[in-house]
Amino acid sequence: MTLPAQNLLAEEASPYLQQHSGNPVYWRPWSPAALAEAKALERPILLSVGYAACHWCHVMAHESFENDDVAAVMNRLFVNIKVDREERPDIDQIYMAALSSMGEQGGWPLTMFLTPDGKPFWGGTYFPREARYGRPGFVQVLEAVDKAWREKRQGVRQSADGLTAHVEARLASIHRKAVLDRDTLTKLTNGIDGMIDRDLGGLRGAPKFPNAPFMQSLWLSWLRDGTASHRDAVLLSLEKMLAGGIYDHIGGGLSRYSTDAEWLVPHFEKMLYDNAQLVRLCNWAYAATDNELFRLRIEETVTWLLREMRVESGAFAASLDADSQGEEGLFYTWTxxxxxxxxxxxxxxxxxxxxxxxxxxxxxxxxxxxxxxxxxxxxxxxxxxxxxxxxxxxxxEQRIRPGRDGKALTDWNGLMIAALAEAGRSLGRADWIEAAEAAFAAIAGAGRDSRLPHSMLGAKKLFPALSSDYAAMANAAVSLFEATGRSSYAHRASQFLEQLDLWHQDSDKTGYYLTASDSTDVPIRIRGDVDEAIPSATGQIIEAMVRLSSLSGDLDLWEKAWTVAEHAAGRAEHQPYGQAGIVNACALALEPLKLVIVDNLPKPQLVPVTNRNPDPRRVDIVVPVGAATNLPMLPGGVLPPTGKPGAWLCTGQVCLPVITDAEELERRLRRG
Structure with a gap:
């Protein structure tokens, strides 16, 4: 079969794909039909992966994809497929891993050349139209790849087979489970500690990313072992990035990364996930230090979020572009x-x-x-x-605004919902919790046959969801339960994990695949073990299971979480990078904390102490004095007495004696 000799992106839901719908390139969205066309024509695939807020994606589009002469070469030699990495992180991860396996530096736009059956054999990132920056011109590249395909096809196929096998072994394989103990976590965390920039914060060198999963690893190490240098590394990193140009000092919110080591010059795109993780980190930092800087930056960032990122449904948009009027940062900079x-x-x-x-x-x-x-x-x-x-x-606001990618991604929204619910509790902002509930209702209500979409833009929805979507929404539901006390959120979290088991669990029940079992257009079904800018899907799954099992007292679910964590840690030992999300989740599985508070809710004494001392390891359950039903189980199947205020702090299956004094509870919850 062959598709029409025209650009086919106009009807796509992704704003990024729509941006390319006017190109003279005969773009196809990633689909079984596009893959079938490549096989029918025996023509290699040119795969271009990017996202709406990506500056260099725009540059390559303007230089090459909008150029009639370049497009003519692309259309004559290749089947051209465009992918929004935010819509299809599964596709992106496969081919980014292939590029990395070739010894190349990753990034976007990702430009990969595939055999007609979707196996990668060569690629890169940004290619200029004319040779410069030490890189060949794009037409040169196209013609060289075509020549290799025509003259050395068997060798190209063999190379593609080997590269595909390597990527599959790296992203989808099974390894022996690891031993989970404090020594293992300390070793892994010390590896992260060795990369920290002690003067400027973040990881050494440039460019500098917020690296929230790494920061969380260090924070958990401090909470677990009292390693003050790890706490200080996180606080320094936050202070430095919040002072730099990477933070929007006029409108609030964090840009994706800085191009320099001093956090000064950002790529100005703003991503939902970065700001969700910033709110969480600043919330923990404020509780630990009482430094008003962190509280103010939370307030500014949430104000920006509610002003500029909320879409009509109540969910949150994916990103804001770096460019306006064709110039990067023009909207944000001043003379x-x-x-x-x-x-x-x-x-x-x-x-x-x-x-x-x-x-x-x-x-x-x-x-x-x-x-x-x-x-x-x-x-x-x-x-x-x-x-x-x-x-x-x-x-x-009188300037021409950067473009907004208005699609609502389920996993990114889950991260922001949890952050809003947690910060709303800590800072006494009921309006933030209400905003989190509205976003949750928008995402959860967009499902079909009990399944979530991965992305939605107005009435257009992209099914099926990824494992990261169910995990992020389960964690969001637990955070909303803590903030509101509504048992319906705990029920929704359980439903999301049931969908995970139904569509994503592997055959030996030791882990989960990123893509659903009925996804028919992925060349490799990967596990989602690797962190990107957000924690890996596997890390989020373990966290959701641990938190829900703590909330519900379900020991079978905790055993399942432990099994998944052991096997994930075993696979992580064979990965060269991006394992902080799994490390953090394993830390939660090793020592899950549960706090049950019975309090007089009209005039609470213990609940405010709990709220102002957030701990990512802990699940909090509040019970009104005198309650007789829906009581949470303490370890051993014991129900807490509800005749008077008291707090039970439990680690695993062991609880401290009941705490009735607010000052004593403060001492117990606050790490010095």
Missing amino acids: RDEIEAALGDESSLFFNHFPLSSPHGWEGKPIIHQTETQQPQSVAHREQLVPLREKLLAAR
Whole structure:
């Protein structure tokens, strides 16, 4: 079969694919029909993977995909397939692993050449239209690949078979389970500790990403073992990135990464997942330090989220673009004259707290940031600075805005729902919890036949969901249960895990695949063990099982979580990178914490202590004094007495004696 000789992206739900629907390239979405066309024509596949907020994706599109001459070569030699990596992270991970196995640096746009049956044999990332940056021109690349396919086809196929087998062994294989103990976790965490930049925070070198899963590993190490250097590394990293240009000091929210080691010059796209993880980390940091910086940055980031990222359903959009009017960062950067025009005589006060910098190599307008001394000063003078930021925000709103990728991704929404629910509890913001509930209802209500979609944009929905979707939503449901006390959320979490078992569990019941068993268009069914910017699907699954088993007292579910964790840790030992999500989940499985609080809810004494001391290892269950039904089980099948306030803190199957004094509970929950 052959598809029409035209671009077929116009009806796709993905805004990224729609961005390419006007290209002269005969793009096809990833589908069985496109793969069948390549086989029928015996023509290799040119696979291009990117996402809507990706700056270099836009550059390659403008240079090559919008060019009639380049498109003519692509259309003549290849079946051209475009993939939104956010819609199809399973496809992206397979071919990114192939590129990495070839010894190449990964990134987006991902440009891979496949045999007609979808096996990778060569690729790269961004290719300029004309040779420069030490890279060949794109047409050169296309013609060289075509020549190899025509003249050395058997060798190309053999190479593709070997590379595919290697990727399958890396992403889908089974290894012997590992021993889970404190020594194993300490060894893995010390490996992360060895990569930390002690002066600038984050990992050493540039570019610098927030690396939230790594930060969580260090935070859990401090909570578990009292390793103060690990806590300090997280606090330093947060302070440095929140002072840098990577943080939006006018509108709130974090950009995806900085191009330099000082957190100054970002790629200006804002991703939902980065900001969800920032809120969680800042929530823990604020509880541990009482540093108002972290509370203010949470408030600013959530304000940005609710102002700019909420879609009509109540769920949250995926991302904001880096570019506007064809220039990266134009929306977010300022000249001194622009700030003085907006603030008048007050501009000197602003510049006392926020300098502008144009570092070497940066071609845009200057970037707002803060120095190490200015950051705490701006917190102390917040009341004076808020009106100035509001004036600048109002002036910025008059500019042409960057594009928004309005699709709601289920797993990314799950991360943000959990973050909002947790921060809402800690900071007493019922409106944040309500926003989290609305987003949860939008995602959960979009299902079909009890199955979640992976993505939705208006009425368009992409089925089936990935294992990360069910896990993230299960964790979100547990966080909403903690925030509201509504048992319906615990029930929904259980339902999501049932769908995981039904569609994603492997044959020996030791783990889960990223894709569903009825997904027919994946060349390799991978496990989802590797972290990307968010924790791996496997890590999120283990976390969801541990948390729900703690909440429900279901020992069978805890045993299942332990089995999955052991086998995941065994596979992680054979992975070169991206295992922090599994390490963190195994830490939760090793020492799950459960806190049952009986309190007089009209005038609670113990609940506020609990709320202001969040702990990612702990599940909290609040019971009103005098309650007689729906009581949570303590270990050993014991029901807590509800005649008067009390708190039971349990690790695994062992509980401390009941705590009735608020100050004593504070001492127990607060790590020094």
